[in-house]
Amino acid sequence: MPKFTDHEKEAIFETLLTKGKELFTAYGLKKTSLDMIVDACGIAKGSFYKFFDSKEELYFRILEREEAFRDAMLVDLQSSELPAREALRQMLKASFDHIAGNPFLLQLHERDEYEMLIRKLPKEMLAEHIQKDNAAAMAWITDWQRRGLLIQRSPEVIVGAIRSLVLLSLHQKEIGKELGAEVMDLLIEATADRLTRTY
Secondary structure (H helix, E strand, O other): OOOOOHHHHHHHHHHHHHHHHHHHHHHHHHHOOHHHHHHHHOOOHHHHOOOOOOHHHHHHHHHHHHOOHHHHHHHHHHHOOOOHHHHHHHHHHHHHHHHHOOHHHHHHHHOOHHHHHHHHOOHHHHHHHHHHHHHHHHHHHHHHHHOOOOOOOOHHHHHHHHHHHHHHHOOHHHHOHHHHHHHHHHHHHHHHHHHHOOO
16 A cells, blocks of 8 residues: 655645545535546555545545535634624525535435434434534524524524525425525524524
C-alpha cells in the first residue's frame, strides 16, 4: 500500500469528497459502489480505507460539509442589525433557497438516503453530529432569548419547529409546483412572526 505525503493525503481527501458528491448526487448512496468511487478518484480500494471506513462515512462527511452553511447563517443571524423578525425570516428563506438549489441535499430525502445512512453509520458518529448541530442552534436561541428577541419556549421546541419547516420544504412536489414556493413563503413568514413575537 503506497505511503502518501501530507500534501497528497490532502489532495486525495478533497478528491474523494468532490467525486463522491458527484457520484452520490447522480446515482444515490445505494447505487454508488466503492469501485465507482475509487475508479473516479484514481486510487486503490486499500487507499480509500486510509481515509474512510465505508462509503457511508464518505457520504456523511460530504453531508456535513454541505450543511456547514447553517452555522455561517446562524453567525450572521446573531450579528444582524435587522429587526429580529426580518432577520429570522431572511435566514429561513436563505436556508430553504440553499437546500432547493443543492441536488445533493435534496436527494438525501427524496431517495430515503438518510434512513439508509443512519442504519450503516456508527451511532456515536451520528450522536456527535446531532450534538454539534444542536449546540450551534442552542447558542443562537439562548442569546436571542436573553436579549428578548425570541419567545421564551424550550430551545428544543424551537429547534424542532424549524426542523419541521425544513422537512416540509423537501416535499414541495406533494404540495404542488405552482403553490410550493408560495406556501413555503407563507410558512416562513408565520414561523418568523410567531418565534419573535415576545408578548
